[in-house]
Amino acid sequence: MQFKQIVGQDAIKQRLITSVKENRVSHAQLFLGPGGSGSLPLAVAYAQYLSCENKLETDSCGECSSCRKYQKLMHPDLHFSYPFFAKHKDDTAISFIEQWRDAFIANPYLSLDTWRGYLDAENKQANINIAECHQIIKKLSFKPFESPYKILILWLPEYLDKEGNALLKIIEEPQPNTLFLLVAQNQDQILNTILSRTQLIKIPPLGFDEIKEYLIEHHNQTGDAATEIAYLSNGSLTEALTMLQYDNKGYHVQFVQWLRLCFANKGLEVMSFVDQAAKMGRENQKNFLRYGVNFLRECCLLLSGAGSLVHLPAHELETAQKMTNVMIVEEAQAIVAELEKAHYHVERNGNPKILFLDVSLQIIKILSFKTIRAERTQYIPN
Missing domain, CATH: 3.40.50.300 (P-loop containing nucleotide triphosphate hydrolases)
Known part of the structure; x- marks a missing residue:
């Protein structure tokens, strides 16, 4: 070497x-x-x-x-x-x-x-x-x-x-x-x-650009594909190389669509999504959940007024900016916690259908029923 x-x-x-x-x-x-x-x-x-x-x-x-x-x-x-x-x-x-x-x-x-x-x-x-x-x-x-x-x-x-x-x-x-x-x-x-x-x-984690350039030069990835994988890998080339083995296309579209279904509380369509997610395979499920965590953390930066620190491709940034109009920081953080919990259980071979159904219900509570905002209101003095 x-x-x-x-x-x-x-x-x-x-x-x-x-x-x-x-x-x-x-x-x-x-x-x-x-x-x-x-x-x-x-x-x-x-x-x-x-x-x-x-x-x-x-x-x-x-x-x-x-x-x-x-x-x-x-x-x-x-x-x-x-x-x-x-x-x-x-x-x-x-x-x-x-x-x-x-x-x-x-x-x-x-x-x-x-x-x-x-x-x-x-x-x-x-x-x-x-x-x-x-x-x-x-x-x-x-x-x-x-x-x-x-x-x-x-x-x-x-x-x-x-x-x-x-x-x-x-x-x-x-x-x-x-x-x-x-x-x-x-x-x-x-x-x-x-x-x-x-x-x-x-030894520090690898930089985003270092992983992206490596994937383009040595694994013939397109700029968009390399950007998404580098974004999901969190500085780990091991994770990036693992993701190359799986179909990691379309996470953004799929994840945003999931949030929209939960926001609108469309029960039958949410169940259809859960069925699809349960068939994705463990590695794709982990990568999908990891993408959701990273994307919502970028949304938190936007909501906190730290837009200069956001690192998203142009089309994803546009979506994130729109989402800040219907979501508050506490809601994004609560969804991140649910996604991380689901990722933990997927790694340990939890039943994916039950896991994705549970997370969907929690997101519906947060986005559709506004439970986080209701809790905040209770503690705001008159």
Whole structure:
């Protein structure tokens, strides 16, 4: 993996390259960023740059023996640890290394859900067990074979339970030229004993324009399609790539039509919509609800007088401006809460017909029966 293959994050790339040039490479670093920000590919590209035999000014060469091995994730001084679904208590990450290589090479921006699809996960919980901790200690007790550094990339250390304390000594006092690169998404879920021993590198979400340009250049998306996907992804390339697999066209028209039916309290047509939504498929349902949340949040900005912060395509902005004439901020916020609740339950395989019917009824109460405005009126003093 080379830095040039990673979307955006130019400031982080420069920081990592500078640390190598100035010989300020910390032996334990934590790449902390939200899912889809590129934390994992950045760690791999950094490791490849450290091991490259012919470093360029801004990247690894991609052609030397070390780089060729890194591109296949088969370098003898590169090791990975990650959550897995153990069938036996003695299972370690090496038992799943072939699946790991396939998953990362197919999509370096992989999520735990994507990784689960490469394994026979059944209903098991992912974790990094004590056997894996002992295996890490054993692997890192040897000197580097070929490169200046022996590097371990530990993906999602949040899945280290108390067993992770077994790694404290080797993290704090590693063998010479041994590096730990931890890649995490949630700082609060990492053992404090491990967190305190690492140098933190914060990875921000990707920008809207970065995702949009990537989708146009590398996935042949039209400007409008790329705009909608980038808008829905909330800075996560993982989410954007997932949406490419599904029919994400027409969310705006469909969502606004749903609100209009609820506003007019057209019972039979609302039920027809519920039937259609129940057949959309789980991923499309999640994307549809996510679109609704984002669209209404933009409406809230308009209603609050912060129109300069609104980021909507022209035709959607026109619709949003019209909606501000019939909706108040509290109503939009209440609908957002219902959509988020429905999204949560769709993710957990709730019955979609019941979920969309319930949300429809709640929107009818808010928009048609004006329950939010009625509640406000009760608290306004005479």
